[in-house]
Every structure is written in C-alpha cells, then in structure tokens.
Amino acid sequence: EVQLLETGGGLIQPGGSLRLSCAVSGLTVSSNHMSWVRQAPGKGLEWVSFIYTDGNTHYADSVKGRFTGSRDDAKNTLFLQMNSLTPEDTAVYYCATVGGRDSYSYCDFWGQGTQVTVSS
Amino acid sequence: DIQMTQSPSSLSASVGDRVTITCRASQSISKYLNWYQQKPGKAPKLLIYAASILQSGVPSRFSGSGSGTDFTLTVSSLQPEDFATYYCQQSFSTPIYTFGQGTKLEI
Numbered sequence: 001e002v003q004l005l006e007t008g009g010g011l012i013q014p015g016g017s018l019r020l021s022c023a024v025s026g027l028t029v030s031s032n033h034m035s036w037v038r039q040a041p042g043k044g045l046e047w048v049s050f051i052y053t054d055g056n057t058h059y060a061d062s063v064k065g066r067f068t069g070s071r072d073d074a075k076n077t078l079f080l081q082m083n084s085l086t087p088e089d090t091a092v093y094y095c096a097t098v099g100g101r102d103s104y105s106y107c108d109f110w111g112q113g114t115q116v117t118v119s120s
Numbered sequence: 121d122i123q124m125t126q127s128p129s130s131l132s133a134s135v136g137d138r139v140t141i142t143c144r145a146s147q148s149i150s151k152y153l154n155w156y157q158q159k160p161g162k163a164p165k166l167l168i169y170a171a172s173i174l175q176s177g178v179p180s181r182f183s184g185s186g187s188g189t190d191f192t193l194t195v196s197s198l199q200p201e202d203f204a205t206y207y208c209q210q211s212f213s214t215p216i217y218t219f220g221q222g223t224k225l226e227i
Contacts, residue, residue: 050215104170109165
C-alpha cells in the first residue's frame, strides 16, 4: 500500500522559512516523478512544483525563486524548502506521486496534507 | 499558460440524478485531462485520466469524455458519497499542471 505523510507545516511569520517533508512508503521516490499541490483556505487546488526522477524541478510562477524541491533517496522522502513566505502562501500543502500511462500523467497517490499558515 | 475553466461552480442535485460537469481549456490539450474528487478535509482522489480512462477502483457510474478544449465529467446516478468538489486538471504541459477552479456538488 502506498502512503505519503507530509510534516513540517505550522505558523510562521511573513518573510520566514519552512521545510516541508513528505515521507513515502510503498514505492520508491527516486523511481517516481513527484509533485506538490497546495490549497488555500476555501479555495481550489494550485499546482506548486514537480520533481522528475532525474532530480530536475519545475515550479509555479507564484513560488519560483522562493521554493525549492528536493528529495533524499536514502530516506525515501521528498522535501519542499519554502523561503520568503507571504500570507498568500497560507494553504494546506499536499505531496503526490505522479503516475503515468503512455504519455498521460496524473497525481495518483496523495498525502493527507500539512497546514502552513503565514501570519504575524 | 493553459487556463482551465469549469462550469458550473456549484451544482445542486439529488440522489439518483445524472449530473454533468464541464471543463474547458484555453487551448487544445488533446486528451490530457484528469478529474479529481475532493471531500472536505481530505486529499483529492484521482477519478479519471486521459479524459476518459477510469482509475482503478472508481465506480463505473463516473465517466469522462471530450478532447481538444471541451471535456465533461458525468455521474450517471448520484450516490450520497458523491457529494464533493470536483476538479479538472490539464497534463498537456507536464510538468506544468493547471487545475480548474472546482465544482461543488451539493444536495
């Protein structure tokens, strides 16, 4: 059974930094593309970042230059380093595995999410 | 960037109803369209990928269709557990994903 567990969220002041973790069991993160998706309070889903199996990363314009995705293959864990946080970054952050069939990709397994609140 | 627009934003229905949600892309995305279901306080759940392929374990009352810019998600006979918010997502520009704004399906 595939399970993802996000941790590291919390209350942080504007301008601060947080590092989210996503511990994965049931599959190998280095063999799967992974993604982070967030959801602001009462809002819809927003894609945040994508990390390929080769380690290349891509980011939404709203977080580019502030957020950095990485992984620790030995710990089978995905990370999201978030710097220069603003109140607009307040959201539940989900990690997800990116599955694929033929050329189609999709987020097939999701964690339960971790809450990040940016406020003074 | 590809924009995704869902309609309606909310929908009231009853158990047993047939409902359809529409998703429109700002440019052609072939069949690179996924649908997710999200219940309050829970993570999204993949329902359909490649516009019409049902994810394993998803009830057959869910179906998807469309290609190019216009897509639909249909629930043939609503069950109580289907009341949730539904999102479309384009994967044409992977790794850059875009979600629709969501459709809340209410009783």
